[in-house]
Amino acid sequence: MNIKQEFIRPNQYTRPGLPLRRVTAIAIHYTGDPRATAQNERDYFNGTCIRAKRYASCHYCVGIDGEIVQLIPEREWAYCTCQANAYSVSIETCHPDSSGKFTEAAEKSLIGLAASLCKKYGLNPLSGGVIRHFDVTGKHCPKYYVDHPDAWAAFKTAVSNCMAGRPYVLPCSGKEIIEYHVDPNYCDTHGTLVRALGMAYTFKTGALIACAGGATAPFKQVGHYVSNGYHYTTFEAVKETDGVGFYSNDKRVCIGKIVPAQCDTARVTKHIGQMYQFKSNVPLVCGNTSIWRQVAVKLSKDGYFYTKFKAVGHGSAGFYCGKRVAIGTVI
Numbered sequence: 537m538n539i540k541q542e543f544i545r546p547n548q549y550t551r552p553g554l555p556l557r558r559v560t561a562i563a564i565h566y567t568g569d570p571r572a573t574a575q576n577e578r579d580y581f582n583g584t585c586i587r588a589k590r591y592a593s594c595h596y597c598v599g600i601d602g603e604i605v606q607l608i609p610e611r612e613w614a615y616c617t618c619q620a621n622a623y624s625v626s627i628e629t630c631h632p633d634s635s636g637k638f639t640e641a642a643e644k645s646l647i648g649l650a651a652s653l654c655k656k657y658g659l660n661p662l663s664g665g666v667i668r669h670f671d672v673t674g675k676h677c678p679k680y681y682v683d684h685p686d687a688w689a690a691f692k693t694a695v696s697n698c699m700a701g702r703p704y705v706l707p708c709s710g711k712e713i714i715e716y717h718v719d720p721n722y723c724d725t726h727g728t729l730v731r732a733l734g735m736a737y738t739f740k741t742g743a744l745i746a747c748a749g750g751a752t753a754p755f756k757q758v759g760h761y762v763s764n765g766y767h768y769t770t771f772e773a774v775k776e777t778d779g780v781g782f783y784s785n786d787k788r789v790c791i792g793k794i795v796p797a798q799c800d801t802a803r804v805t806k807h808i809g810q811m812y813q814f815k816s817n818v819p820l821v822c823g824n825t826s827i828w829r830q831v832a833v834k835l836s837k838d839g840y841f842y843t844k845f846k847a848v849g850h851g852s853a854g855f856y857c858g859k860r861v862a863i864g865t866v867i
């Protein structure tokens with residue numbers, strides 16, 4: 537959530553400087569000014585509103601595109617919610633038309649902001665922690681949540697779910713928001729990763745990961761995507777090395793080594809149904825799983841991979857540690 541702080545100047549009409557000593561509610565509003573942006577609202581409270589000698593303002597304004605502008609520090613009053621000004625932080629929300637319905641971007645930011653404020657002040661949105669302007673004075677604000685009491689109930693639930701890091705639903709559109717709270721320090725690989733030239737390896741991490749050495753790194757990045765908030769980054773071993781660091785979130789998460797592949801077997805012949813176990817210094821795979829099916833792999837303490845295959849179809853197939861290291865025939 538990005539909040540742009542652009543405080544309005546202290547003045548008696550829109551920023552009186554009265555100390556806000558306790559916050560027991562977050563008050564939700566709509567601007568009632570279709571298509572106005574958050575910046576328009578902020579500038580209005582910093583200019584026209586003061587010149588018009590009108591007592592009004594708010595702490596935050598959420599824009600149609602989800603942008604958030606803070607106009608007044610939370611330790612000061614805003615003139616927004618009448619008698620609730622003494623105990624509430626107020627949020628104005630922009631909207632595209634006269635129905636007062638919020639855009640998905642605006643409603644998502646509104647829920648996120650309300651959730652973070654409820655957390656900060658120890659408020660429960662389901663029991664009075666969030667209120668409508670309407671609840672205080674009967675004013676028809678925020679219009680959509682007054683016209684649609686079910687949407688207001690859904691809003692409170694959404695804020696509660698957002699606080700707990702659970703998926704939540706945007707009341708105006710029904711869209712489900714799933715935000716993943718991934719530990720940026722997460723890495724599925726620790727210690728030493730040993731590979732042979734030509735082999736690929738995919739890390740699952742909570743943040744971007746890179747191999748030291750940049751463009752000439754011994755592990756070259758060949759793929760990257762993000763799923764459920766996790767990064768999946770694939771590297772290919774391109775140059776032998778005694779040890780190179782992988783870095784994620786500014787920390788070294790593991791050491792990579794690239795060594796010549798060793799396999800105890802160059803050729804094996806078996807009948808259908810029989811097993812064979814290879815010993816290699818890096819993981820071994822078969823090029824044709826309809827001939828040899830891998831049934832087990834274990835890594836010994838001294839760093840060797842014991843990979844067991846079952847002969848399941850007639851023919852010959854290669855076994856690979858980056859390059860082909862063996863041929864297995866099933867008769």
Ligand SMILES: [Zn+2]
Nearest residue numbers: 565566669677
């Ligand atoms: Zn209002």
